[in-house]
Amino acid sequence: MSETTAKPSVxxxxxxxxxxxxxxxxxxxxxxxxxxxxxxxxxxxxxEAGAFVAAxxxxxxxxxxxxxxxxxxxDASREVWQGEDGALLGAAPGSILVEASTxxxxxxxxxxxxxxxxxxxxxxxxxxxxxxxxxAGELLFLVGGSAETLSAARILFSALGRDxxxxxxxxxxxxxxxxxxxxxxVQAASFAEALSLVQAGGLDRRKVLSILTAGAPGSMIxxxxxxxxxxxxxxxxxxxxxxxxxxxxxxxxASEQKxxxxxxxxALADFLQAIADGHGDEDxxxxxxxxxxxxx
Amino acid sequence: MSETTAKPSVxxxxxxxxxxxxxxxxxxxxxxxxxxxxxxxxxxxxxEAGAFVAAxxxxxxxxxxxxxxxxxxxDASREVWQGEDGALLGAAPGSILVEASTxxxxxxxxxxxxxxxxxxxxxxxxxxxxxxxxxAGELLFLVGGSAETLSAARILFSALGRDxxxxxxxxxxxxxxxxxxxxxxVQAASFAEALSLVQAGGLDRRKVLSILTAGAPGSMIxxxxxxxxxxxxxxxxxxxxxxxxxxxxxxxxASEQKxxxxxxxxALADFLQAIADGHGDEDxxxxxxxxxxxxx
Numbered sequence: 288m289s290e291t292t293a294k295p296s297v298x299x300x301x302x303x304x305x306x307x308x309x310x311x312x313x314x315x316x317x318x319x320x321x322x323x324x325x326x327x328x329x330x331x332x333x334x335e336a337g338a339f340v341a342a343x344x345x346x347x348x349x350x351x352x353x354x355x356x357x358x359x360x361x362d363a364s365r366e367v368w369q370g371e372d373g374a375l376l377g378a379a380p381g382s383i384l385v386e387a388s389t390x391x392x393x394x395x396x397x398x399x400x401x402x403x404x405x406x407x408x409x410x411x412x413x414x415x416x417x418x419x420x421x422x423a424g425e426l427l428f429l430v431g432g433s434a435e436t437l438s439a440a441r442i443l444f445s446a447l448g449r450d451x452x453x454x455x456x457x458x459x460x461x462x463x464x465x466x467x468x469x470x471x472x473v474q475a476a477s478f479a480e481a482l483s484l485v486q487a488g489g490l491d492r493r494k495v496l497s498i499l500t501a502g503a504p505g506s507m508i509x510x511x512x513x514x515x516x517x518x519x520x521x522x523x524x525x526x527x528x529x530x531x532x533x534x535x536x537x538x539x540x541a542s543e544q545k546x547x548x549x550x551x552x553x554a555l556a557d558f559l560q561a562i563a564d565g566h567g568d569e570d571x572x573x574x575x576x577x578x579x580x581x582x583x
Numbered sequence: 584m585s586e587t588t589a590k591p592s593v594x595x596x597x598x599x600x601x602x603x604x605x606x607x608x609x610x611x612x613x614x615x616x617x618x619x620x621x622x623x624x625x626x627x628x629x630x631e632a633g634a635f636v637a638a639x640x641x642x643x644x645x646x647x648x649x650x651x652x653x654x655x656x657x658d659a660s661r662e663v664w665q666g667e668d669g670a671l672l673g674a675a676p677g678s679i680l681v682e683a684s685t686x687x688x689x690x691x692x693x694x695x696x697x698x699x700x701x702x703x704x705x706x707x708x709x710x711x712x713x714x715x716x717x718x719a720g721e722l723l724f725l726v727g728g729s730a731e732t733l734s735a736a737r738i739l740f741s742a743l744g745r746d747x748x749x750x751x752x753x754x755x756x757x758x759x760x761x762x763x764x765x766x767x768x769v770q771a772a773s774f775a776e777a778l779s780l781v782q783a784g785g786l787d788r789r790k791v792l793s794i795l796t797a798g799a800p801g802s803m804i805x806x807x808x809x810x811x812x813x814x815x816x817x818x819x820x821x822x823x824x825x826x827x828x829x830x831x832x833x834x835x836x837a838s839e840q841k842x843x844x845x846x847x848x849x850a851l852a853d854f855l856q857a858i859a860d861g862h863g864d865e866d867x868x869x870x871x872x873x874x875x876x877x878x879x
Contacts, residue, residue: 392784415798429794452794454786462784463791466777470770470800477769477846481762484833487840488688488758490750495759498725498748502711504766506802537780544783546875549852550773553845579842 294318295442298351300344300367300374301388302329305414306357308421309387309447314338316424316446323347323367344370348377353443355385357414360532361394368398380406383440387428389413389468389529391536393543395461399432408436411457413464414448417524425449429467431459462540469537469551472530474508475571476554479578482516486580493517493583515572519582527574528567531558590614591738594647596640596663596670597684598625601710602653604717605683605743610634612720612742619643619663640666644673649739651681653710656828657690664694676702679736683724685709685764685825687832689839691757695728704732707753709760710744713820721745725763727755758836765833765847768826770804771867772850775874778812782876789813789879811868815878823870824863827854 302324321339334340341347395411402409410432426448444451496513561577598620617635630636637643698705706728722744740747792809857873
C-alpha cells in the first residue's frame with residue numbers, strides 16, 4: 288500500500304481477540320479509527336492508542352467511511368447493526384459496511400438487504416486466522432458481495448490481510464467460512480473419537496499422535512489438537528462453543544438448500560455434549576475430554 | 584541391509600496391487616519367494632520373475648520361514664490362513680506369520696491365538712502406502728505383537744518398508760490402521776458433504792478447493808480428493824468399498840470397547856449409500872458423487 292493513498296476513516300465494532308488485533312493493526316498503519324465494544328472496558332487501551340472510543344455502534348459508524356464488524360454470532364451482529372443505537376442508523380449513505388464475523392448465511396443476506404435500504408454497500412468477509420495473524424495483518428478474507436464493492440474496500444482488506452478471495456455474491460464469504468469450519472469441527476470430533484478408541488486399545492499414544500498427524504489425515508487441525516492434548520493445555524485459541532456455533536450454522540445453511548450434513552450433525556452432537564460437560568469456554572481441542580480420553 | 588545377511592525364505596499370500604508390489608520388491612532383493620493368489624492368473628508374471636507359484640496357501644507356507652498375507656478383508660484372511668488348504672497347516676513350527684492386511688482387531692487376535700497353537704510367532708502389521716510405495720520398499724508398517732517377534736521379522740520389514748512402528752501387543756497394529764483409516768473416511772465423507780453445500784450455494788468451486796486444501800482442514804486426504812474431483816478421475820487408488828469396510832471394522836472395534844464413533848457411523852452411512860449407488864469399485868473420492876456434487 289502506497290503511503291500516499293488516502294486512508295478511509297474506519298469504525299470497528301467488536302473488540303474481542305480478533306477485533307482488538309485488527310484495531311491495533313489499523314492504528315499502526317495510520318487509519319483514523321473509531322471503536323465500539325459492548326463492554327467498554329476493552330476499548331480503553333485502544334483509546335489510549337489513538338482510537339476514538341464510541342458510546343454506541345451508531346456513533347462509531349457515523350464517524351467512518353467504512354464500518355467493520357467482528358463479533359461472535361448472529362445475535363451479537365444483529366445487535367451492533369440494527370440494535371437501538373445500531374450502526375445502520377449511523378452509517379452515511381455510500382459508506383461500505385463489512386461483516387467479518389462468522390455468521391449464518393441467512394442473517395448475512397438479510398443484513399445486506401438492510402444495508403442496501405440505507406444506501407450503503409455491503410460485503411460479508413469472514414476471516415481465517417488467529418490473534419497473531421490479526422496483529423500482523425496476515426488474515427485471509429473470504430468475501431461475498433459485488434466485485435465493485437470489494438474493489439472499493441480493498442484498501443481495508445490490504446491493511447488487515449495477506450489475501451482476499453472473492454467467492455461470489457452476498458453470502459458466499461459466510462458460506463465458505465462455515466464450510467471450512469464445519470470440516471474442522473468434524474475432524475476435531477472424529478480425532479477425539481479416535482483418541483478414546485486408541486486409549487481403550489492400550490496403544491502407545493505418543494506414537495499414535497505422531498502417525499496420525501504425519502499421515503493421510505494429518506491436517507493442521509489434527510496437528511494443533513495433538514499439541515494441545517500432549518501438553519494438556521486447553522486455553523482457548525478458538526473456543527469450543529464457537530466451533531459448535533459454526534457447525535450449527537453450516538447445518539442450517541445446508542438445511543435451507545435441502546441438504547443434510549450427516550458427519551457435521553454427528554460432530555455437533557459431540558460438541559454439544561462437551562458444552563454440557565462444561566468445556567464450552569475451553570479450546571475446541573477440549574472435545575477430547577468428552578470422548579472419554581483421559582490425556583497423557 | 585548388509586548383502587551378507589542370510590535372507591529368510593518368504594511366502595506371500597495375496598497378489599493384489601499391494602501384494603504384487605511387495606512380491607516384486609522381495610524378488611528384486613534376492614529373497615526366495617513363494618506366492619499364492621486365489622486367482623492363479625495374477626501369480627503367473629511373478630512366476631516368470633522368479634517366484635515359486637504355489638497351488639495353495641498351505642503349499643506356499645510350507646516352503647517359507649516367514650509367511651506374509653496381504654488380502655482384502657477378514658473373510659479373505661480367514662480363507663488363506665485357515666481354509667481347507669490354509670497356510671496354518673503348512674507353516675512349520677517356529678516360522679513367523681505376518682498379517683499385513685487391514686483387518687478387524689478381533690479377527691487378528693483370534694488369528695494370533697491360532698498361530699500360537701501351531702507353534703508359530705505372529706505379528707499384525709498393516710501397511711500404509713500405495714502401489715508405488717510397495718514397489719519402492721517405502722511402506723510404513725504399523726505393528727502389534729511381541730518386540731522379540733518384531734525383531735526376528737525386521738529383515739522382512741526393512742526390505743519392504745521405510746519404517747516400522749511398534750504400537751503394542753497383538754491387535755495394536757490392526758487398531759492403529761483402522762483408526763487412521765476411519766479418520767480418512769470421515770474426512771472424505773465430510774468433504775463430500777461440503778462440496779454439495781458449496782455447489783448449492785453457487786460458490787466458485789475451484790477457489791473453494793484451493794482454500795480448503797491450503798487451510799486448517801487441508802490434509803493429504805482432502806488434497807488427494809480435490810485432485811480427483813478436479814480431474815474427474817475416479818479410477819481406484821483405494822477403492823470406496825474398502826474404505827467402507829475399514830470404517831465398519833473401526834466401529835466394531837469401538838463397540839467391543841463399549842465406545843461409539845458417531846462421526847464414523849455417519850460417514851459409513853454415506854459410504855454405504857455410495858456403494859448402493861454403484862460407486863463401490865471407484866476410488867473412495869467417488870463419495871462426492873453420492874452427496875449430490877456434480878463435478879466440474
